[in-house]
Amino acid sequence: MPFEIAMPQLGLTMETGKIVSWAVKPGDSVSPGQDICEVETDKAVVAVQAIEGGKVGKILTPVGAEAPVGATICVLLGENETLADLSVAQEKTLENVLPSAPVEQQAAAAASPVVQAGNGGVLSATWKARSLAKQQGVDLHQVEGSGPGGRIQAADVEKAAGGALLAAPAAEIKISPVAARLAEKLGLPLAGIMGSGANGQIMQEDVLAAASAIIRGQKAVAPQRSQPCVKEVIPLKGVRGITSQRMAESVHSTARVTLFREVDAGALVDLRQRYKERGEQVSYNDILVRICASALAEHPAANARMLNGQIELLEGASIGLAVDTDRGLMVPVVHNADQLTIAQIAAATQRLVQAARSGRISPDDLSGGTFTITNLGGLGVEGFTPVINLPESCILGVGKIVRKPVVIDEYDSIGVRPCLTLSLVFDHRVLDGAAAARFLDCVAQMVESPVLMLTASHS
C-alpha cells in the first residue's frame, strides 16, 4: 500500500509549511528516519524525516510550494508497487492539493518560444492582445491571429481564453521557481535564457549567467555611472527572509522608545568569576537572564505582549537570547527562567545555542518567550537600539564591559570601574516610560548588587 507522507505540524500554531528543498527524487529508496526534505515555518527551517521506508513514487509539493499541515507532500511506494496502485480516493486527495506558489510546469507541447510558424520567428500581436493575454494567462504562442499577416488581436485572445478567466497566470517557459524568482528580482526577461536543467528547464545558474552576461555587456558599452553592480544576490528566503519580514513588522508597528542606563558591572564580573572558579561555565548572559527574570516578576508591565488589540500580562518569565548562527539570527528561549537557578539557565542556554547553530533546534525552543536579551558586547558595541521581538513588549540590549574612570564616592574621587551600558527598548503602546524606567532601574540595581535577586518576589 503506498504510504503518504504528510506535511508535519512543526509548531503549535503552524498552519502551512513551505518546501525549501527535497533531498530525494522519484525512484529513490528511503529508509525510516531519513531526512527527505526541508520545510520552512515562520520561525525556522526544519528537516522532515520519513517515518516509514519505501521508494519515492511521487512528489506532490515541489520546492517553493506551500502545503497545509496534514496534506500529502510525497508518496512512498512499497516493493513492486506503482502509482497505479493508489486508490481512487488517494488519487483524488492528490489532485486536490493546490500549490500556492509558482509551480514547475511543463512547457506547452507546441513550438518553443522562439519559433512561430510563418512569421519569421517574431510574435505579432497588438498591445491590447498582449495585455489581455498576460491578464488572462493565455499563451500567445497558442493563439491563432486573425489580423493581417497572422497578427494576434484582442478578439483572438478572448476566443482562446474561452471567455473564462484563469486564477493564476500560467508560465509558458520552463523554469524552476527559484530561477523564476531570481529572474524577476533581477528584471531579466526569460526569453533568450538557455535552460541547462532537465528538458531545457531554466535553472538558477542559467539566470545568473544571463545576468552576468548582461552586466558585462553593459559594462563594455557604457560605464556604470550611478548604479552599483550586483556582486551577489541573496534571496529573501529561509531565516533571512523571516528575519527581514519580522524586523520590518516590528519597527513599523511598535512605538519604540529606548532607555540607556550605564551600570557598574563590578559585581557582575565578580559573580561570573566565582562560578568559573567553581568550574561552572556561566556567561554574563546567563546571569542577566536570571536578573531579568527576577526583575520581570516585580514589573509585570514589562513581561507583557500586545496581541489581538489588547495587552496581555504574562505568567512566568521566558527569556529569549539572540544568537548569531550561519543561517542567520535566531532567538532560542529559556522557558520559565524565573524558576531556574543560574546554573540551570547556563545549561539550558548552552544546549539551545548549540542546537541553533547546528540547525537542529525545534520550533518550541524558538517560541513562547516573554522577553528578549541581545548582547553585542562581544563585538565591541556599547549601546544600541535593538528591534523588539514581537509580540513581546521589551528587549534588553547589552553592550561591552568597558573599564572607565568614574566618580566612586561622595567626595568626587575618581576610580576606574568596569561599566556596562544597558539599552532597554520598549513598546510605548504597552507600557509607559516611567514603568519601563522603573523596570530598567530594577535590572540595573540587580546588576550592581546581584544579591537583590534574592529579595525579588516570585510570581
Place this chain on the structure above:
Amino acid sequence: MREITYKEALKEALREELKRDERVFLMGEDIADPFGGAYKVTLGLSPEFGTERVIQTPISELGTVGACIGAALTGMRPVFDMMYIDFVGMAMDQILNQAAKIRYMSGGQAQVPMVLRTQGGMGRSSAAHHAQSLEAFFLHIPGWLVAMPSTPYDAKGLLKTAIRLNDPVAFIEHKLLYNNKGPVPEEEYTIPFGVADVKREGDACTVVAISKTVEFALKAADTLAQEGIHIEVVDPRTLFPLDMETIIQSVKKTGKLLVAHEAVERGGFGAELVARVASEAFGYVDAPIQRLCAPNTPPPFARQMEDFEIVNDVKIADRVRKLVRGEL
C-alpha cells in the same frame, strides 16, 4: 437654438469681453472699420469701441506683438489679431522668448494675459505663405496655451475663456470655418480649456481631429455609419492643456485610433498625441495607430494639388475602413 456663423460667434465673444473688462483691447492689421479684418471678424467693433480699443497698426508684427506683451505685463489684456499664422515668423522672438518666458524667468512675478488670434489652413489656393497650419510651433513652446475651435459654439466659448485667462493663448482659427453656421446659445457661456468634446459617439474606431478636419471627420462618420461602421469623433478643442482622459476613454472603448489634422505630418500635434496614447493607453490599442495629415510639403498653389494634400472626409473614411477591416 439660433444658428450663427463662426466669425459671428468670434465677434460676439470679442464684443462681450470688450464690454465686460475695460482692460481688454484689440490690436492688429486692418481690423478697424470699414475693412473689419481680413475675414471680417472685427467688422463693427471699432465704431462701437473706438479706435483706441480696436487699434489698427502698421505692418509691424514684431513691434505690435511685442507691444501687446508690454501692455499685458503692465495691466492690460490685449487680443492680437495676426492675419495669417504664416506671419508668425515675423514676431517669433517676442512669441518664443518674451511672451512665453517672462513669467518663468521672473520667478512668477509677471503674467502675460494676452490672446494671439490667428488663422491658418488650406483650401483657398492661398499657397505657401498663406495656408499653413502651425499650431505645433506654439505647442512646442512651454508658456503658451493653444486653442483650436472647430465650431461656432466652441469658438465663442473658448475665445471668451482665452481672454479671461492670465496666460498667453494662441487662438488658432481656420479660414474655411469662418462662414460655417452652428448653434450658439443666446445666454453667456464659456468653455474651459483642457476639456475635449466627443462630437460623435461610436465604437468602431476613435478619430481625433482638430479645427476644420473635425467637420470632415463628421462627414466621414455619416458615410461610414451607412456601412455599419460607427466611429467616435473626439475634438480636443485645446491642444494644451490637452484632455487625455477623454481620448484614452475613447481608445479604451474602440481599441483603434486615427489622428487627423491638416498640418504636415512630421512633428505635428498628431505625433504628440500618438506618443501619449502609446504610453498611457498601451493596453487598449488593438491595431496600429494611424495618422492622417498633410504630406510634408509647403502648401501648394494649384487647386488640385491642395485637394491632394488636404485631409478630407473621403480620405478619413477610407483609412478607417482599412483599419476596421484589419487591413493595416
Place this chain on the structure above:
Amino acid sequence: MSKKSQSSAPKDLTREQLIAMFRRMLLIRGFEARAKQYFEAREIAGFLHLSVGQEAVSVGACSALRKDDYITSTHRGHGDVIAKGCEPKFAFAELFGRTTGYCKGKGGSMHIADFSQGIIGATGIVSGALPTAPGIGLSIKMRKTDQVAVCFFGDGATAEGGFHEAMNLASLWQIPLIFVCANNLYGLTQPWEKTAYQCELPRRAATYNMASACVDGMDVVAVNQAVRDAVARARKGGGPTFIEAKTYRYWGHYVGDPGTYMPEEEQKEWRARDAIDSISRRLQEWGYTTPEEDQHIRADVDAELDAGIEFAKQSPLAEPESALTDVYSEFDVWGNPL
C-alpha cells in the same frame, strides 16, 4: 569745505540727490566686481555680462524716474536694475540660484526682474525688450496715468528690426517712452562704425520724428539732465524721446572675453574719463563731500555689498523641482488647472 567751485554745482539737483547717484554708481561697480570674482571662482553659473564703465548711464537715467515708472533692460542689466532700485543682496541671491533671488533662481544674470519696482525684466535677446517697451507706453496711455517708461539697450540693438519697429510705433502712438541707448561702441566684437554706415544715432531717431539727444555717458549729471527733460516731456504727453549716451564698457562683452578687439589706446582714453572718478572729484569740488566723507561712502558701499554676498550664500538653494513651477499662472506644467 572749499567754496571755490560751489557755483558749478548743478542747480536743479540737491546735494543728497548727487551723493545718492555717486553711491549708487559705486554700488553697481562693486556689485559687478564681486560678481566677476565669484563667477571666476565658479560659484556663479552661466554667463555674466558686466556693465563696469557704464554706471553713469544707468544711474543718471534711473535717478530721473519715480518708483512707479518702468524700465526694461538687457543682458547687461545689473547696472540698470540696481540703479532702478534692486537691492544687491537679492540680486546676488539670484546669481547664486537661491530661493531669495529676485527670480527665485529661475532667471539668472540676464533676466533679473522686480515688477514691484517697475523693472519689467532684462532679456537675453539683443533688442528683445525693444518691441515690448512701446506696449508699456501704450498701457500707460490707456490707463491714463502719468507714468513713463525707459527702455535701455545698446548700439548693437539698433541694427535689429525690433528697434526700428519700436521706434516707429512709439512715435506713431506718441507714448511716454524714453529710449536710452548706451552706445559703448561695440556690439559684442562688432565696432559701432561697422554696424551702421556713418551713423549718428540722434539723427536716425529724428527720422522717426522723435525728440532726440546725445549726451556724454560718462557724466552722470548730463545723463540725468537729458533723461529728466525727456521724462518731463513724456509726462506732459509730449511723446517719446531717444537719447544716445556715449559710454564704454571696460571689461569685454562677457566675463571671459579678453576684449582683444578693443584697442589699448581707446581703453585708456575712456578710463581716463571714468564716470565715478568724475563725480567723486566734482562732489568734493562743489564742497558737497570731503575726502573723509568720500571714503566713508565707499566703505559703506563695500559693507553693503559684502553683507549682500553673505546673505546670498546663506540663503537656501532653490529646490530643483521648482523648475516645474510658474510656467503658467493658471495651470501646472502638465496642464492641470491650479
